[in-house]
Amino acid sequence: MNYYSTNRNSDPVDFRTATVQGQPSDRGLYFPEYIPQQDESLLRNLHKLTELEIAFRVLKPYVGDSIPDSVFTRILTETLSFPIPLRSLGKSVYSLELFHGPTLAFKDVGARFMSRCLGYFLQNEKRKVTILVATSGDTGGAVADGFYKVPGTEVIILYPKGKVSPVQEMQMTTLGQNVKALEVEGNFDDCQQLVKQAFADPELRETHLLSSANSINVARWLPQQIYYFLALKQWDPSTDPPVVSVPSGNFGNICAGILAMQSGLPIRHFIAACNSNDIVPEYFETGEWKPRPGIATWSNAMDVGNPSNFVRILEIMGHQDHVLKQFVSADRVSEEETLNAIRVLKQEHQYLADPHGAVAYCSLRRYLDKHPGQKGIFLETAHPVKFPDAIRAALGEDVPLPPELAQRKGLPKQSTRMEADYETLKKILRQH
Numbered sequence: 196m197n198y199y200s201t202n203r204n205s206d207p208v209d210f211r212t213a214t215v216q217g218q219p220s221d222r223g224l225y226f227p228e229y230i231p232q233q234d235e236s237l238l239r240n241l242h243k244l245t246e247l248e249i250a251f252r253v254l255k256p257y258v259g260d261s262i263p264d265s266v267f268t269r270i271l272t273e274t275l276s277f278p279i280p281l282r283s284l285g286k287s288v289y290s291l292e293l294f295h296g297p298t299l300a301f302k303d304v305g306a307r308f309m310s311r312c313l314g315y316f317l318q319n320e321k322r323k324v325t326i327l328v329a330t331s332g333d334t335g336g337a338v339a340d341g342f343y344k345v346p347g348t349e350v351i352i353l354y355p356k357g358k359v360s361p362v363q364e365m366q367m368t369t370l371g372q373n374v375k376a377l378e379v380e381g382n383f384d385d386c387q388q389l390v391k392q393a394f395a396d397p398e399l400r401e402t403h404l405l406s407s408a409n410s411i412n413v414a415r416w417l418p419q420q421i422y423y424f425l426a427l428k429q430w431d432p433s434t435d436p437p438v439v440s441v442p443s444g445n446f447g448n449i450c451a452g453i454l455a456m457q458s459g460l461p462i463r464h465f466i467a468a469c470n471s472n473d474i475v476p477e478y479f480e481t482g483e484w485k486p487r488p489g490i491a492t493w494s495n496a497m498d499v500g501n502p503s504n505f506v507r508i509l510e511i512m513g514h515q516d517h518v519l520k521q522f523v524s525a526d527r528v529s530e531e532e533t534l535n536a537i538r539v540l541k542q543e544h545q546y547l548a549d550p551h552g553a554v555a556y557c558s559l560r561r562y563l564d565k566h567p568g569q570k571g572i573f574l575e576t577a578h579p580v581k582f583p584d585a586i587r588a589a590l591g592e593d594v595p596l597p598p599e600l601a602q603r604k605g606l607p608k609q610s611t612r613m614e615a616d617y618e619t620l621k622k623i624l625r626q627h
């Protein structure tokens with residue numbers, strides 16, 4: 196399998212190069228040159244096959260021979276080291292719980308897979324690989340955990356001081372070893388800017404092999420298909436295929452689901468559930484693509500003003516609007532509706548949802564009201580303990596720490612404070 200650039204201005208590359216490079220030189224996104232069709236023996240036997248068998252068969256065509264089967268199997272085993280249950284909430288609604296991984300968010304799946312692929316691809320590299328990542332909260336923890344103790348790699352995370360939740364901060368600052376956290380006096384954009392500057396610095400690039408672990412990397416995007424297959428593995432095969440509602444920010448997650456559907460997985464329809472950052476819902480209404488700065492909301496991992504992966508969805512749909520609308524709807528959910536969805540789930544189902552899952556639930560309910568008789572799944576992308584302010588605002592209560600986290604709470608915080616100043620960052624990188 197080769198990958199071409201969606202801008203079509205750079206040469207196709209194999210899985211290895213696409214993973215190591217991250218982004219093509221023409222600033223497009225890598226896209227598989229064809230969409231593999233999963234065969235009937237997989238689709239009809241999902242409930243009989245193991246999770247590992249399913250993951251292997253789904254991803255093998257994308258990886259090809261760039262990773263030997265024995266290594267690929269180990270990578271998948273380590274990627275899927277936690278359960279992904281489908282929970283029934285009443286007759287027609289299910290929650291796919293993607294938050295049982297080490298950092299309690301769905302990004303663990305992509306980050307674990309990518310870190311291990313990179314670790315394999317760069318194992319003979321003499322220089323140390325520095326993974327440099329700016330985060331508004333969830334990405335930093337997932338990437339740090341994914342690369343934790345991966346030989347030959349060093350992770351440097353920049354996060355905005357005082358702007359991540361206590362649990363998110365704890366996940367980034369208590370690992371130590373090859374993970375270094377920088378607490379930046381500034382906001383997320385400042386962190387992002389510093390990282391960009393480092394990547395553009397020729398002096399630094401001479402001494403350091405820098406990698407971005409960006410969410411557009413194919414090795415983070417493609418493995419997310421696995422859990423859509425695992426959802427269908429747990430779906431009653433005698434009922435109609437589900438509608439799936441995905442809380443969307445940069446649109447990598449939903450795009451993986453749509454890819455899975457295009458390769459044969461029976462999903463009836465996708466809902467892109469957005470918060471007030473409604474660039475995509477607006478595009479569905481007006482046909483105009485108007486990126487703008489992100490607005491802060493309760494579901495802050497979705498506060499994205501220019502969703503980069505949407506172009507991959509257009510690519511899957513052959514850039515045809517009527518095809519897109521047949522398979523995908525877009526919905527916007529207000530701040531009040533988000534809190535209300537958290538309340539409804541608690542009151543009607545004794546279910547504690549995080550604000551991102553709540554957005555997806557709200558959009559799913561709205562869709563099912565208009566399409567009676569259908570059933571649906573919403574993706575619960577994070578554990579509510581990561582977003583205590585939203586839970587307190589909705590329910591007036593605190594979320595107890597899960598046992599694994601309570602243990603970590605006593606560990607010392609290891610982070611270095613710094614001004615949002617490039618020379619300071621450069622000095623720190625040079626010490627590594």
Ligand SMILES: *Cc1c(COP(=O)(O)O)cnc(C)c1O
Pocket residue numbers: 300301302333334442443444445446447448449496497551576577
């Ligand atoms: C990152 C994130 C999202 C958005 O996912 P995209 O792939 O960027 O659309 C949703 N929920 C949570 C909890 C996240 O961390």
